[in-house]
Amino acid sequence: MRIGLIGTGRIGTFHAAALNRNREVGSLVVTDADPGRAHTLADRIGATVAPGVDEIFTWGVDAVVITTATSAHAELIGRAARAGLPVFCEKPIALDLPGTLAALREVEAAGTVLQMGFQRRFDAGYTTARAWVRDGRLGRLHTVRAMTSDPAPPPAAYLPLSGGLYRDCLVHDFDILRWVTGREVLDVYAAGSDAGPAMFREAGDVDTAAALLTLDDGTLATATATRLNGAGYDVRMELAGERDQVAVGLDDRTPIASTEPAGPPAADKPWPGFLERFAPAYEAELVAFVDVVRGERDNPCDGREALHALRIAEACELSRRERRAVSLGEIPDA
The missing domain is CATH 3.30.360.10 (Dihydrodipicolinate Reductase; domain 2)
Structure with a gap:
């Protein structure tokens, strides 16, 4: 399985390391608005760096993990849905109800998976x-x-x-x-x-x-x-x-x-x-996401849960x- 990760800040770095340890993840492609930060992470864990977000959606990944600033979440969720890709996103979907509902409508129309990061x-x-x-x-x-x-x-x-x-x-x-x-x-x-x-x-x-x-x-x-x-x-x-x-x-x-x-x-x-x-919980939620992508379990926290x-x-x-x-x-x- 090849996973694209967007955002290599503190939580993105933590998630990338967890995915890298997962035996079902064969390769990881990372990108960040700060290319130097993305390269530092990639060098540490052996990931590939994508020049930008567009490449994440065109380089043949099987799923996407979003750990960017909150302002970018809804747009990226929509892009993943339109590309037919399952996505894991750190909370929230958006900072307001209209943005949240619009992103959920895209996911539901596409019939794709959105798992939210409520690690507790x-x-x-x-x-x-x-x-x-x-x-x-x-x-x-x-x-x-x-x-x-x-x-x-x-x-x-x-x-x-x-x-x-x-x-x-x-x-x-x-x-x-x-x-x-x-x-x-x-x-x-x-x-x-x-x-x-x-x-x-x-x-x-x-x-x-x-x-x-x-x-x-x-x-x-x-x-x-x-x-x-x-x-x-x-x-x-x-x-x-x-x-x-x-x-x-x-x-x-x-x-x-x-x-x-x-x-x-x-x-x-x-x-x-x-x-x-919550280190073990963060690890476990990404194990669950990989299982969801593989069709081995139901989504444990979908976008409607985040809406509630x-x-x-x-x-x-x-x-x-x-x-x-x-x-x-x-x-x-x-």
């Missing part, structure tokens, strides 16, 4: 939590708490391009909330704070956010995020039912300290970032701006 679906902790919810081990689920805390803000130049904290960061929590519980979000009430560095206010974004979500079976969920967690990278989920409760992401590298005299000590080596925390998560993020942003509860029915899905 391949993390061992979340996978186990999903199984325990589904087999009734927790009893009736009544409360879910999801959180994502970045250790440091992204560069100021990234913020206006990110779509904001709900779309860029919490969208992962919204996706995994649906996936683990098997339920849909009915309505949200969200708030955000821009009391941190001035660059968030200047970008019209917030550095910390919280949302209360009501699921369609009455379960209550909270989702919180911050760009300013100096203790380290902290991603967790707690699920509480009438019989038991469990936590995802709680281990000896979780950057949290207990104030109890007999509590566990603070992490000696807290997680520094998402690549380290984006609609929740859109509802939260609307709720934050207008200071009111927002029904998901207010957010278009077609």
Whole structure:
């Protein structure tokens, strides 16, 4: 199998190395807006460098992996669909609903595969939590708490391009909330704070956010995020039912300290970032993509799943701006 990879930044480099380790991938063709960066990666892993995106679609690849800047995702998804190629794309499809829906229409019209990069679906902790919810081990689920805390803000130049904290960061929590519980979000009430560095206010974004979500079976969920967690990278989920409760992401590298005299000590080596925390999950999602391309498994996260998560993020942003509860029915899905 020959795969074309577009975008050789941090996550693209990580994905290229994972694909290079896959025995089913015979060759890899990479390209980037920065040719030097593409050549550096290619030299390291033995890949071929394409002069540009056009060559990715004309050099006979069997599938495409998109890890470019978000602004290019929708156009490249459309090109892959028109070329009849299966595509893996890092989230999001686009930063807005019209762009997302337009790309999905192209994929659906072409009848091609679009697998989205929501890597938490391949993390061992979340996978186990999903199984325990589904087999009734927790009893009736009544409360879910999801959180994502970045250790440091992204560069100021990234913020206006990110779509904001709900779309860029919490969208992962919204996706995994649906996936683990098997339920849909009915309505949200969200708030955000821009009391941190001035660059968030200047970008019209917030550095910390919280949302209360009501699921369609009455379960209550909270989702919180911050760009300013100096203790380290902290991603967790707690699920509480009438019989038991469990936590995802709680281990000896979780950057949290207990104030109890007999509590566990603070992490000696807290997680520094998402690549380290989710490295096995990133690897697993690309193994799954190769299997999908080979026709050996169903698509584990198609474009409609990304749309559902984006609609929740859109509802939260609307709720934050207008200071009111927002029904998901207010957010278009077609």
